[in-house]
Amino acid sequence: MNKLNIAVIGLSGIGLTHVRAILANDNTELAGVCASRESSLAKARELAPGVFATTQVEELLQQDGIDAVVVATPDHYHAVHTIAALESGKHVLCEKPMADKLDDCIRMVETAKKAERALFVGQVCRFSPGFLQAKRLLNSGAIGELFFVESEYAHNFDDVGAGKSWRTDPAIGREQMVGGGCHAADIVRMYCGNAVEVQAYSNHKVLKSWSADDTMIGIYKFANGAIGKVFTSGAVRRDYTMRTVLYGSKGSIIVDNKSDHLQLYSKELDTSFMGTPNARHTENYAIAIPTGNNTKNVPEQLAAFVKTVQEGNASVESGQSGANTVAMCTATVEAAKTGQAVTIRNPFPES
Ligand SMILES: NC(=O)c1ccc[n+]([C@@H]2O[C@H](COP(=O)([O-])OP(=O)(O)OC[C@H]3O[C@@H](n4cnc5c(N)ncnc54)[C@H](O)[C@@H]3O)[C@@H](O)[C@H]2O)c1
Structure with missing residues (x-):
């Protein structure tokens, strides 16, 4: 089975934990990183020298060869970054909370269904x-x-x-x-x-x-x-x-x-x-x-996301569950x- 090429947007503590998990997983490659802060990019480059790195989300999403994206930006950006990634044909693993507003969660699920891409929410617990x-x-x-x-x-x-x-x-x-x-x-x-x-x-x-x-x-x-x-x-x-x-x-x-x-x-x-x-x-x-x-069970969570995608399953089940949690x-x-x-x-x- 082909390895899943995954990029990470947002590279502070948890974003770098995702980067490490992708680097350590036999079924994944790190395909790019993105963060608004140059200092965040520098830390990712230390972990993965030579990786494609940019401060612009749009530029990352235009890169060839990216199958999936981890969204690990602040809560209020989850919807905009997830929807942009889905619309550019990527599967998404979005950090918790799925979004800070319920209506945004619903739009994220609808976008994933339309794009026929998996939407997974990182409720790591x-x-x-x-x-x-x-x-x-x-x-x-x-x-x-x-x-x-x-x-x-x-x-x-x-x-x-x-x-x-x-x-x-x-x-x-x-x-x-x-x-x-x-x-x-x-x-x-x-x-x-x-x-x-x-x-x-x-x-x-x-x-x-x-x-x-x-x-x-x-x-x-x-x-x-x-x-x-x-x-x-x-x-x-x-x-x-x-x-x-x-x-x-x-x-x-x-x-x-x-x-x-x-x-x-x-x-x-x-x-x-x-x-x-x-x-x-x-x-x-x-x-x-x-x-x-x-x-920190980010590696186990990544493995579940990869399994979902590699089984050809554009599942939004996790996204729907994440939305119900935000509703609560x-x-x-x-x-x-x-x-x-x-x-x-x-x-x-x-x-
Ligand atoms: N699962 C967990 O246990 C866990 C733990 C910590 C944080 N989180 C979640 O992860 C997310 C990030 O939290 P954090 O503490 O790392 O935040 P942070 O503010 O420390 O870091 C945010 C990162 O996103 C980047 N960023 C911010 N705005 C951006 C934009 N518009 N475009 C591109 N990059 C942008 C920043 O440069 C930085 O690298 C939050 O949603 C938070 O709730 C989850």
Whole structure:
């Protein structure tokens, strides 16, 4: 099978992580890089000497031999860069959040369908081993029927307000619940499906340089009857962990994206689903199941994107899921601002 030639637009921390993943993958070639900042281009050139590099997105997209593009520019550029890439015939892996506005997400999916190109959204936590293991346990019936799920996106973002950043620019109005909270909302959706209604609260007590509230909590009803919660903050004084808890009729799972194990509490313990000889009982009748966790699963995500494209599949399934996650997050912001419960307008059916 031919290697997939992939270019990357946006070359800061996460963009360079994509570059490294493409360089390390046997099925991909780095076909070009693009960033508005010369300093970003310089770092990419260090990783890939001689690679085609430009500050202009249009120039990159006109290059011959590019099959696909990773869009890793700031959130508010995702729609314009993704749509330009799709319209020039490229498959796209777009960083999370899919876009900062729901209508843009819908346009991105429509453009991909028209262009018959794959649209994949980089909700990388879906590739985190712990979250995947929790999904397998849930599907196996280990905790029975899920009735409550919660997750979080909690960081200490003091430094982001220090200089001028798109993340804190009032003219851009980035909402933490959409920009970062989409990780937690997406994980909750992975377990519970689409949320249908939200109530939310927020405050702004710590990061005064931010234009938006630094802390928000959304409380959800899901189509399947479960309820849930997503907490986001840029102001917490502790490590980033994305602690996620699933409560079911027969047991509970506590899992995050950093620990090398998850905790399974089960009323009716059937060890056959564990699939690992290293699982052990603890005093409180929980099992710690090794997961082999790490926080950056960009290589696994890239492999899934490449597989989709190489199977000749112009799939927009991931794009549709990314749009539903943005719908959940933007409705949460609306609920916090209005003080009213908001019906969530999921643009696509659950896949
Ligand atoms: N998946 C994750 O865990 C994760 C982690 C960090 C960031 N992100 C997402 O990745 C995106 C980038 O975040 P970041 O922290 O790297 O941002 P950043 O501001 O540090 O870097 C943005 C990069 O995009 C380039 N850029 C900006 N505007 C451009 C334009 N108009 N044309 C071409 N290049 C342009 C800049 O030169 C820079 O290289 C955001 O959407 C963010 O939400 C995802």
